[in-house]
Amino acid sequence: MPRDIAILEAYVPTLLLLFIAGGMITWVLDRLLAMTGLYRVVWHPSLFRASLLVCICSVLGLVAFH
Template sequence: MPREIAILGAYVPAVVVLCLGGAALTWVLDRLLAATGLYRFVWHPSLFRASLLVCVCGLLGLAVYR
């Protein structure tokens, strides 16, 4: 994957695009976890959501730049 992607004539780092995709994937995972009721077992849901976003974006970055 290239380091920069041209979007409407502006170069955007590929990591930004990956993080946007990771945010969308995290939102889907968040809805699934909320629907199944697994948030009852989480001590701090906001912190869990933030760490889930970091983990998903990190995994996407590792998968692409490997």
């Protein structure tokens, strides 16, 4: 996979695009988890959301650069 992607003649790092995709995936999962009521049993919801974003972005990065 290329390290940079050209978008409108500007080079954008691949990790930035993966981070944006991970943020959107995290947002969708967050809405689903909120609807199911999982946050009632989570000790710190903000920390859970942040760790979910880190895990998803890490998995996307590993898949993209493997």
